[in-house]
């Protein structure tokens with residue numbers, strides 16, 4: 001790996017170099033009722049709007065390659081003939097500026113299902129491959145448990161990863177594109193002192209996690225606890241609102257709907273991200289619903305993420321970003337659900 | 349169904365459509381008229397034979413009747429029975445027709461004569477409890493909203509013509525709200541009925557930083573108990589939540605149940 005250092009003040013120059021493209025980054029959405037700033041990812045045209053020291057965004061960055069709504073194809077009818085047009089929606093390259101490790105890892109996880117599987121999803125892939133990603137170090141928040149999920153560091157999936165060390169950035173260069181970008185900044189080769197600063201900083205971060213999930217033997221424990229009472233208790237609280245999946249960086253389930261225009265000459269096929277917590281998620285043709293009760297749906301969300309996906313890919317479909325728990329009005333959080341299923345009390 | 353039109357070379361009906369209003373503000377009908385960009389397409393897809401708000405001609409021969417408004421008078425009952433007799437398909441248009449709408453707020457008072465006196469003084473007027481149209485006739489299809497969302501009505505009519513099934517979203521407003529990346533009203537300390545209200549409006553109110561008032565009625569299996577708990581936890585006064593739950597009539601059954609079980 002190639003490492004570089006550059007003055008933190010030059011982040012603006014890096015932004016300017018990339019600004020010929022569309023830049024997506026963390027921005028402020030105002031304050032909540034307790035005076036805490038809320039953040040989200042959005043298009044950023046002005047460096048002063050970029051909130052690089054953000055805590056966590058409400059939504060993940062997945063919507064830029066996996067939008068909540070997407071027209072997958074359009075059909076034009078002439079007489080009894082029809083023509084189909086497909087638009088993968090990758091109209092311009094995107095720069096994702098300032099993703100935290102959890103969010104870079106979430107895209108790596110989505111890639112496994114949506115790009116590297118036997119049925120790749122070209123709508124996702126086209127947009128995903130048209131991205132440049134700049135990662136940025138973070139300060140673990142009370143809801144963050146990425147360390148437990150092994151997603152607190154980045155091995156791949158970005159072009160550049162920046163760690164703020166006082167007034168300087170320590171840059172991990174993951175691609176030649178990033179290398180050439182850095183050539184245009186006042187970089188220097190990190191020396192032993194910089195290495196020591198970097199190591200001290202990551203150690204400090206590692207020690208600052210306050211939230212954990214015990215994932216040891218979790219696939220087996222989930223199998224054993226399939227009939228556990230705790231599922232009913234969480235199910236009673238669940239609003240079946242789908243918020244957890246909407247804000248989750250790794251949820252990818254969707255529904256398809258066809259819509260015909262009023263003049264009957266055109267139709268579109270719409271894709272909409274869905275959630276396994278929604279009441280009709282397991283409803284099939286004929287009207288039978290395999291999971292009519294809220295606790296069975298909530299349970300399957302956990303089984304997909306922490307059992308099925310682990311068995312298929314040797315990793316969980318959860319980065320520990322904590323968004324679902326933060327946004328869930330009923331206060332249903334992954335650490336608490338898993339601790340309750342394991343039977344121990346959760347000591348986070 | 350009289351005139352024909354084609355879809356992919358196949359003949360499909362062009363239904364004769366009539367619009368009627370009972371007790372309502374006529375806002376739902378206005379919604380149909382006020383999207384000029386698609387109005388002509390809508391008019392060419394169906395044959396409108398009665399629409400007091402948009403034309404002077406009338407006819408008693410129609411396939412589909414859209415009924416806006418709730419029942420509050422005796423003469424409305426008679427009109428509704430006639431509509432049911434004439435129409436193949438009766439559609440309840442908007443929350444007044446579906447649940448009684450804002451009008452049903454008066455049902456909260458035990459003494460309706462007192463309500464009448466407060467509002468109309470000594471003016472003689474025939475007004476009774478506000479009731480959804482399904483209390484008198486069979487309704488084939490309900491279109492929710494106060495007002496209805498024009499795009500939704502357009503989609504429904506296209507699906508009717510093509511013989512496709514008509515499915516309302518079963519998920520609550522939160523799904524649409526999150527898809528729009530709105531800030532949750534609860535983060536701002538405000539109440540919102542989004543988690544229990546049937547979606548379809550594209551999170552109209554939360555997108556304008558107003559919490560949902562539940563105009564589309566409850567989503568299937570809405571977890572109202574949990575929502576009340578959530579509001580309570582956040583010290584949102586119960587009256588504020590009840591005001592919303594009672595506003596459009598969609599939640600009246602659950603409210604009655606609440607009153608019975610918890611003496612609210």
Ligand code: SF4
Nearest residue numbers: 102138140144146321
């Ligand atoms: S989940 Fe981990 S990587 Fe993500 S913001 Fe929190 S600490 Fe950082």
Ligand code: SF4
Nearest residue numbers: 238239241242244328
């Ligand atoms: S777990 Fe929470 S966010 Fe998810 S569906 Fe249930 S109530 Fe909504």
Ligand code: SF4
Nearest residue numbers: 248318319321322324
């Ligand atoms: S399940 Fe929750 S904590 Fe895990 S990735 Fe999704 S939003 Fe983040």
Ligand code: SF4
Nearest residue numbers: 522525532533540542
């Ligand atoms: S503002 Fe209302 S609709 Fe939107 S997420 Fe919050 S509770 Fe749901």
Ligand code: SF4
Nearest residue numbers: 549553560561562563
């Ligand atoms: S947000 Fe609620 S009150 Fe507003 S239009 Fe939608 S359902 Fe009706």
